[in-house]
Amino acid sequence: MDKNAEIALKLQALRDDYAARLPAEIQSLRDLVNKLSDPDLQHGALDQLSQKLHKLAGSAGSFGFADLGKQAKKLELQAQAWLSANQLDMGMLRVFAVAVAALDGQAQNDGAKKIPLVSQSAPLKTNTLIYVLEDDPDVAAEVCMTLRHFGHQVVHFSTVAAAEVEVLRQPPDFMICDIMFTEEGRETPAAVANLQSHLPVPIPVIFVSTRTDFDAYHAAVRAGAVGYFVKPLDIIRLVECFEYYLDRHRSAPHRVLIIDDDLALAEHYKLVLSSADIRAEVSNNPRDIFEVLQDFHPELILLDINMPGCNGIELAQVIRLNQDWLRVPITYLSSEQDEEKRAMAMGRAGDDFLSKPLGDRELITAVSVRAARSRQLSDALDRDSLTGLLKHSRIKDQVDAEVNRAARGGENLSVVMLDLDHFKRVNDTYGHPAGDKVIKAVAHLLRQRLRKTDAVGRYGGEEFVAVLPRCSREEAQALMDDVRQRLRDITFTADQRSFNVTLSAGIAAYRPGVERAEQLLQEADAALYRAKAEGRDRICFGS
The missing domain is CATH 3.40.50.2300 (Response regulator)
Structure with a gap:
């Protein structure tokens, strides 16, 4: 079964499960309405009723029960008005009770409708x-x-x-x-x-x-x-x-972290985003937030506002207290319509607001645009302006992260250091603009020939570092040799003169006992020095 068909089946299973739970959810709303006539139970029942209607209003539309969700929102607003006034209108309560009882029929009408599946992303061509x-x-x-x-x-x-x-x-x-x-x-x-x-x-x-x-x-x-x-x-x-x-x-899929106490709805969002080649993870435990952030490194956080224990606004402020995650945009998800409450949420650590219920296509578009902008801004800070590759400090961080991952999982990891041969001669003979052309060409080759999961950085003037997770040193040699040969075959021109450039590379492979990125980088650098000493235009291994 292909990915798209599997996602479609999972989405349908979630919708079926949601539909199966609706009668019990609506019955619980009726039970709470019945308690409203008892003065001793009234306030607590009304508060629970408001919360349950809020959750229903935010989730129903995503599972194909759009009209049910709209009606639940109207009832939620009435319940909130009674809570704010701290007074119940008994005449209106009878109308309210009838409307709650009618939710069951609304659910059945919505359930009979077929909802279109979100359009799937087309397979990408590997040969342009x-x-x-x-x-x-x-x-x-x-x-x-x-x-x-x-x-x-x-x-x-x-x-x-x-x-x-x-x-x-x-x-x-x-x-x-x-x-x-x-x-x-x-x-x-x-x-x-x-x-x-x-x-x-x-x-x-x-x-x-x-x-x-x-x-x-x-x-x-x-x-x-x-x-x-x-x-x-x-x-x-x-x-x-x-x-x-x-x-x-x-480019690698965008990474989105969904934090919502409604796990069924969060899983629905995750599957919809997956259908558009967006990688999503779900969390519903605020106490694990920093561990999740460290493991997943999201480019966007979708955060529900109304959660028990620690609400979304408080959790956003907790995240912002940690300097490591100041860059990650936080988009609140809520069916909240009150403008003052929305403004307050935006003023406290949030960057954006999306209103529930959220249609599948709207979700994909909203997340794609926001995640792409987040990556673009991050790249502007982290990437070298000439080549678009990671800067020196960021590629070192990447080596460190991959060393830690390899140590935990026992996987292969190769680190490659590359250097252009006689590059000073190119600058001296043909000028620095010609040298910049060569550096950009190498950057293009590295981005084009390496895998999505690989990271490449400009380590110095004409020196580059490639981080190749789950890649043995023999596989790394094959990848780098392909880049080396392709660069050698490119003819550059400057002032009607032609020239060619070669590169040398050193490869260091992770092994048990290696604990720091610096160790692999030093081994790759020593192997690169050996390649230079042995005649250049070649690749050597570290110890």
């Missing part, structure tokens, strides 16, 4: 197909060669007419197009815009041209442009633009 439309053979050769070095499948078309036929037959994942095909007398933006209108999904396009006028840019946008580069081309910058769009699919 790129069409290059370029009538200049020299430019085409350079673009195609560079993209192939980065591991992509590339098809070149020297005429627009030939590309049009193939695009309709087999749409690519990406297109790179010159704006003007002189011999054909055609401009590609108009042709591409026409093609896009016949495709089920638009193709992202990068246009290249000697033109810098507004009309050229405008036409490119109308044709679905995600990038525009002026000749002579900076190929590495072009690849960087292209890789930016691929990174959204290659």
Whole structure:
């Protein structure tokens, strides 16, 4: 059974279980309403009734009982009004009791409706197909060669007419197009815009041209442009633009922590997010919060406000007292409608507010946007501006975290230190802008060729560190050798001069007894020094 079908079955099982529990839940509401006529039991019963209606209002819609949830919300607001006034209107109580009794019929009506399953994420392609439309053979050769070095499948078309036929037959994942095909007398933006209108999904396009006028840019946008580069081309910058769009699919799933005392609802949220390739964990014990945070490292916390013992607002403040988790955004989840209470919640450690009930698609969209923004802001702080790789301190933290994980689980771990050979000569001969191109190319190669679970950082000027969890030193050697050979085959240009660059690497593998990240880093550094001493353009192992 594939992942999507399994998630669908689990979601249906949760809905069936919720439906099976509803009659008993509604009966408990009736029992509490009956107690309201007894002055001695009235206040406690009303308080319990308000809490139960609040929970029902927040959860029913997520399990397909939308109308039931809306009615429960109306009843909750009435119960809260009586609590605030500390006075019960006995005339209104009879109407209230009838409405509570009618919840059972509302549940049956909702239960008869079929609810659509949340749309599942499409499987990701591992081999990107790129069409290059370029009538200049020299430019085409350079673009195609560079993209192939980065591991992509590339098809070149020297005429627009030939590309049009193939695009309709087999749409690519990406297109790179010159704006003007002189011999054909055609401009590609108009042709591409026409093609896009016949495709089920638009193709992202990068246009290249000697033109810098507004009309050229405008036409490119109308044709679905995600990038525009002026000749002579900076190929590495072009690849960087292209890789930016691929990174959204290659990056590790977003991590979301759901804290809610309603475990059935939290599990529903978890499954819905999983269907969109978002990794979620559920917790309902505030006392375990720091342990959960340390193990999971969430990029977003979804926090229910109304929880027994320690409510969501208090828990958010507890989290903010720990300096390690100041960056993680906290989004409150609640069916609370009172503006003053919502404002108070937002003013106490929270960053955002989502109202229950939350539809599946709304949940996915809201979480995706917030988690992506969280990662983007974190990356801005943690990543090197030139390469987009982790900074020195952050990659060291990553090594430390993986050493601890390997020690607990007895898993493989390899740490690799890479260095560009004779890099000073590149800067001295071709200039620092050319050196920056090389460094960016290495960063692209590392991100593109390594796995989602791997971490890569810029350790120094031309020195990099790769952290490879669950990877033996032999597997690490194969990965790094692939990067080494691909870099060696890339031809760089500067001031109409061409040159190539090589790298050396040292690999250190975790073994029982290693307790600190510094030890593995020193062993990898010693192996790198040995690779340099033995002639460069090679990979050596540590002790």
